[in-house]
Amino acid sequence: MSEYQDFLHERDRIDFLLQKGYKITNVTENLSGAFVDFEKSGESNGEAPRETLHILNADARKYFSAMLMKQQKEEV
Amino acid sequence: MADLRINLAGIESPNPFWLASAPPTNSGYQVQRAFEAGWGGAVWKTLGDPILNVSSRFAAVNFNGQRVAGFNNIELITDRPLEVNLKEIYETKKRFPDHAIIASLMVEPNQAAWHEIVKRVEDVGVDGLELNFGCPHGMAERGMGSASGQVPELVEKQTYWVKEVAKTPVIVKLTPNITDITVTAESAVQGGADAVSMINTINSLAGVDLDTWNTIPHVAGKGAHGGYCGPAVKPIALNMVGECARNANINVPISGIGGISNWKDAVEYMLMGATGVQVCTAAMHHGFRIVEDMIEGLDTYLDEKGLASAMDLVGKSVPRYSDWGDLDLNYNIVARINNDICINCNKCHIACEDTAHQCIDMLKDGNGKDILQVREEDCVGCNLCSIVCPVDGAIEMVEVPNELPSMTWNERQAVLSSTLTSQAMKK
Numbered sequence: 001m002s003e004y005q006d007f008l009h010e011r012d013r014i015d016f017l018l019q020k021g022y023k024i025t026n027v028t029e030n031l032s033g034a035f036v037d038f039e040k041s042g043e044s045n046g047e048a049p050r051e052t053l054h055i056l057n058a059d060a061r062k063y064f065s066a067m068l069m070k071q072q073k074e075e076v
Numbered sequence: 077m078a079d080l081r082i083n084l085a086g087i088e089s090p091n092p093f094w095l096a097s098a099p100p101t102n103s104g105y106q107v108q109r110a111f112e113a114g115w116g117g118a119v120w121k122t123l124g125d126p127i128l129n130v131s132s133r134f135a136a137v138n139f140n141g142q143r144v145a146g147f148n149n150i151e152l153i154t155d156r157p158l159e160v161n162l163k164e165i166y167e168t169k170k171r172f173p174d175h176a177i178i179a180s181l182m183v184e185p186n187q188a189a190w191h192e193i194v195k196r197v198e199d200v201g202v203d204g205l206e207l208n209f210g211c212p213h214g215m216a217e218r219g220m221g222s223a224s225g226q227v228p229e230l231v232e233k234q235t236y237w238v239k240e241v242a243k244t245p246v247i248v249k250l251t252p253n254i255t256d257i258t259v260t261a262e263s264a265v266q267g268g269a270d271a272v273s274m275i276n277t278i279n280s281l282a283g284v285d286l287d288t289w290n291t292i293p294h295v296a297g298k299g300a301h302g303g304y305c306g307p308a309v310k311p312i313a314l315n316m317v318g319e320c321a322r323n324a325n326i327n328v329p330i331s332g333i334g335g336i337s338n339w340k341d342a343v344e345y346m347l348m349g350a351t352g353v354q355v356c357t358a359a360m361h362h363g364f365r366i367v368e369d370m371i372e373g374l375d376t377y378l379d380e381k382g383l384a385s386a387m388d389l390v391g392k393s394v395p396r397y398s399d400w401g402d403l404d405l406n407y408n409i410v411a412r413i414n415n416d417i418c419i420n421c422n423k424c425h426i427a428c429e430d431t432a433h434q435c436i437d438m439l440k441d442g443n444g445k446d447i448l449q450v451r452e453e454d455c456v457g458c459n460l461c462s463i464v465c466p467v468d469g470a471i472e473m474v475e476v477p478n479e480l481p482s483m484t485w486n487e488r489q490a491v492l493s494s495t496l497t498s499q500a501m502k503k
């Protein structure tokens with residue numbers, strides 16, 4: 001698979017969560033890439049659902065960073 | 077005709093082209109011929125206790141048919157007594173009062189020695205002084221040149237001693253044989269320098285002879301490291317000029333030196349913050365008359381750009397020189413191959429396939445003709461294909477829009493760390 005296909009695949013996974021109302025709550029970067037934690041707050045009952053994506057592709061790591069910047073701007 | 081005159085820390089010169097302190101400025105005969113040819117200024121071959129030289133002294137690095145891509149020397153400072161040089165400086169200044177003559181000086185790190193030489197050269201009417209803290213060989217072993225230029229405290233102290241008595245502007249010439257040239261440039265400014273110049277030569281060994289196993293050059297079968305200059309060092313020197321120009325603590329004019337061979341090189345240095353330039357290797361390779369093309373080229377360029385004065389160029393590219401962390405991670409360019417111009421040598425394909433991102437395909441067009449095509453979505457815009465392409469215009473690097481907003485590494489890290497902080501606060 002080309003790097004671009006990797007990117008599209010990982011971007012889709014990020015978009016999928018963002019479109020469902022998840023927000024990025026934490027990013028851990030290490031030798032293996034980035035582990036991005038998502039959380040969906042505002043659910044009426046129970047614990048807020050959480051997901052973690054392991055992002056490997058460089059462009060996808062730029063992508064979630066840009067989404068995080070956007071998210072922070074919206075929160076302000 | 078644009079105004080080519082420059083004023084570097086009070087030193088006026090009819091144009092920005094000076095000869096650097098080196099063999100071309102060894103004597104009055106040479107400097108006067110240089111001024112007749114059109115050079116605006118000359119930094120006299122470094123004065124100090126007259127030295128003894130070895131033979132031979134020079135070696136060149138030729139690269140793929142280009143002679144003197146780099147130049148290496150193990151020559152020291154002037155081998156003539158001070159009185160002889162001073163007499164010729166006096167005569168030259170009298171004949172060419174409007175041209176800049178700068179005396180390059182090197183003595184041991186001693187206050188009295190600096191005071192003495194400064195007074196004696198200023199008495200004959202030089203327009204400025206350049207302190208040679210740069211020669212990497214011979215003199216350095218005696219505690220002078222780059223040996224003192226590598227110690228920030230010594231740069232500051234010696235500059236200060238010179239400034240105690242100097243009546244003319246003091247330029248401090250820096251060695252590139254140091255990790256961060258801005259440190260010694262700042263020391264020069266702290267010591268009171270009116271300007272800094274860079275670069276002197278870079279420690280080098282030109283080569284080893286495969287038959288004799290001697291160094292190149294060698295002196296009776298023995299070699300010693302020399303100093304490298306010429307076109308090969310230009311990118312190194314240009315970066316050093318740029319780093320100093322954008323450093324707020326180095327708030328003095330810069331005289332740019334290193335691999336300048338034509339007017340275009342000079343303009344690049346001036347855009348990157350140099351008020352004027354100095355030339356050595358190109359003059360040694362092609363003679364004094366290269367300055368005619370330099371003057372004409374600069375003049376035409378200024379007219380084309382609608383600029384009235386050469387001084388208008390100084391520093392114009394400095395705000396565009398930044399740190400890696402301030403570059404936009406979301407700016408994208410890709411390669412596009414123009415198959416009407418491409419000669420199908422496949423060099424781009426090989427380079428991309430073997431050493432880059434495997435995104436140039438060898439295909440056939442509708443008529444069965446071999447063509448090369450970039451898969452733009454996989455291209456990272458590294459430029460390698462256009463660098464190795466032997467045909468101008470066959471590969472173009474084009475900007476592609478990115479729906480993501482501009483984002484630098486520093487901005488990204490700030491956002492990431494503030495996410496972490498806000499999460500920690502929530503918990």
Ligand SMILES: Cc1cc2nc3c(=O)[nH]c(=O)nc-3n(C[C@H](O)[C@H](O)[C@H](O)COP(=O)(O)O)c2cc1C
Nearest residue numbers: 096097098122149275276305306334335355356357
């Ligand atoms: C043969 C030779 C002798 C030099 N002697 C001196 C010198 O006496 N003083 C000095 O400050 N620089 C000296 N230099 C360095 C030049 O002034 C200049 O800084 C260096 O060559 C870089 O410029 P270029 O690339 O145009 O040659 C010498 C260079 C060469 C090649």
